[in-house]
Amino acid sequence: MVVSKGNQSATTRQLLLETAERLFALHGIAAVSNRQISRAAGQGNNYAVGHHFGDKVGLIRAILESHNSRIDEIRARVLAEIGYIAGVREWIDCLIRPEIEHLAALDGPSYYARFCAHLAADPEIGYLLYDSVAVSQSLTEVLTGFYRVLPAMPKPVMDTRLTMSQHMVIHAMADVERTMDGPGAAQSVAAHSWSQHCDMIVDATVGLWLAPNTSRDVR
Amino acid sequence: MVVSKGNQSATTRQLLLETAERLFALHGIAAVSNRQISRAAGQGNNYAVGHHFGDKVGLIRAILESHNSRIDEIRARVLAEIGYIAGVREWIDCLIRPEIEHLAALDGPSYYARFCAHLAADPEIGYLLYDSVAVSQSLTEVLTGFYRVLPAMPKPVMDTRLTMSQHMVIHAMADVERTMDGPGAAQSVAAHSWSQHCDMIVDATVGLWLAPNTSRDVR
Numbered sequence: 155m156v157v158s159k160g161n162q163s164a165t166t167r168q169l170l171l172e173t174a175e176r177l178f179a180l181h182g183i184a185a186v187s188n189r190q191i192s193r194a195a196g197q198g199n200n201y202a203v204g205h206h207f208g209d210k211v212g213l214i215r216a217i218l219e220s221h222n223s224r225i226d227e228i229r230a231r232v233l234a235e236i237g238y239i240a241g242v243r244e245w246i247d248c249l250i251r252p253e254i255e256h257l258a259a260l261d262g263p264s265y266y267a268r269f270c271a272h273l274a275a276d277p278e279i280g281y282l283l284y285d286s287v288a289v290s291q292s293l294t295e296v297l298t299g300f301y302r303v304l305p306a307m308p309k310p311v312m313d314t315r316l317t318m319s320q321h322m323v324i325h326a327m328a329d330v331e332r333t334m335d336g337p338g339a340a341q342s343v344a345a346h347s348w349s350q351h352c353d354m355i356v357d358a359t360v361g362l363w364l365a366p367n368t369s370r371d372v373r
Numbered sequence: 374m375v376v377s378k379g380n381q382s383a384t385t386r387q388l389l390l391e392t393a394e395r396l397f398a399l400h401g402i403a404a405v406s407n408r409q410i411s412r413a414a415g416q417g418n419n420y421a422v423g424h425h426f427g428d429k430v431g432l433i434r435a436i437l438e439s440h441n442s443r444i445d446e447i448r449a450r451v452l453a454e455i456g457y458i459a460g461v462r463e464w465i466d467c468l469i470r471p472e473i474e475h476l477a478a479l480d481g482p483s484y485y486a487r488f489c490a491h492l493a494a495d496p497e498i499g500y501l502l503y504d505s506v507a508v509s510q511s512l513t514e515v516l517t518g519f520y521r522v523l524p525a526m527p528k529p530v531m532d533t534r535l536t537m538s539q540h541m542v543i544h545a546m547a548d549v550e551r552t553m554d555g556p557g558a559a560q561s562v563a564a565h566s567w568s569q570h571c572d573m574i575v576d577a578t579v580g581l582w583l584a585p586n587t588s589r590d591v592r
Contacts, residue, residue: 182496185403268496275494275544277401277487310565314545314573321544322537322581325494329536346529346591353588354533358581362541365580369572372565 167206167216169195174203175217179265179331183272183279188213211279218286221256221266228252229292236299243360245300250323250359251352257327258348263335271328274321304363311367319359326355386425388414393422394436398484402491402498407432430498437505440475440485447471448511455518462579464519469542469578470571476546477567482554490547493540523582530586538578545574 173195177186188203188210195202207213229252236244257264273283287293304312330351346354392414396405407422407429414421426432448471455463476483492502506512523531549570565573 180496182401182403182494184401271494275401275490277399310569311573311576314570315577317548318541318545318574318577321548322541325540325544326533326537329540350529350588350591351533354530354586354591355537357530357584357587358534358537361580361582361584362577363580364584365576367573368576369569372569372573 163206166195166197166202170197170203170206170213171217171220174213175269176265178217178272179268183210183214183269183276211282214273214279214282215286217266217269218282222286222290225252225256226290226292228255229290229296233292233295240299240303242300242303242363243356245296245303246359246363247352247356248296249300250356254327254348254352254355257331264331265335267324267327267331271324274324307367308373310372311369315363319362322362323355323359326351326358382425385414385416385421389416389422389425389432390436390439393432394488395484397436397491398487402429402433402488402495430501433492433498433501434505436485436488437501441505441509444471444475445509445511447474448509448515452511452514459518459522461519461522461582462575464515464522465578465582466571466575467515468519469575473546473567473571473574476550483550484554486543486546486550490543493543526586527592529591530588534582538581541581542574542578545570545577 170191174186174191177191177194189200191213192200192202199205203210203213207216229248232248232252232255236248240248253267257267260266270283274280307315330348334348389410393405393410396410396413408419410432411419411421418424422429422432426435448467451467451471451474455467459467472486476486479485489502493499526534549567553567
């Protein structure tokens, strides 16, 4: 079989993407160098990452893009299915389920949830995670719907709950992924499907958002 | 003034501890080497960290210990004040408030919450965070009280909520700390005190734990 130069390049690029995602997921983003990724992907050229992606930021954007288009498709479908009288639970489900459905559909063990958790926690490049979805039309629609049905609460309470729920959901997905990938975590977690985990995560997130605000002096 | 050799060593040790905590908080744990810490602490000897703490794990344990005894004291006091008919909210407050009160009492900007958030997310040494409090008598009492008043729920739901609330609280504290330390975050967050943030975090955590479990097939 003759592999054209263009095809070979695309294959190498995809291999580097998958290798980088796995190494970042397992060891953290700061702990892995472009050189290590090139080597682990079997590239004789230590600068393969630089050649294909420019720098680490370019590589990370490419990893995010490689998942976001598929997540976006699922979100658009879930959004189309949502009823006219959707409440807080339905909108939160619409925020969480697309990524989980995407993770569940990947072949073999997934690494993307752990990659996202490391990225979100990175003080220098964590913003890339939120940048990458800022352009999503379906996400904007879901967030608009969600904010419309939320009970009134002071802005600082809302801001706090927003970042808390983001952290919580990102790390919950990473925990589930880790558990499914190997030993060491609670068996009661490993024994359930992604869809069941999604239900549990949505329940807890709904509770967080609907919790009464007792801090009377916060405005 | 004559500084004895022992005193000087203790001063250097303390300086290394504080420098390491700050650098880890700002850049992440994997991104900072022992050598960088020694240098930033003004130690001519690049191996000062090794000399005082052995390795990175020893250093991290020492940072945790330097806070935990004080947090433990506050927790014992909060625990003594808790009423006989404490409910879920009171126990959660007792789990969250001691660390926040400790952070609020530190001189100048604190870095400990961000340090803990990075540590918790570290795939290799994250366990040190939980190890360090496993010996706390007051924490064991608070957890016992908390579990006693929780509504019944299937074990996987409980396990999921436990890790979700841990991630959420650790990162919420880190977010507040980051906001208080500088520009860039929501003004509505920066304008409030640690105690008000504590109220907001407790409210959301109570909501998470009291949320109805809708996943009927999870056991």
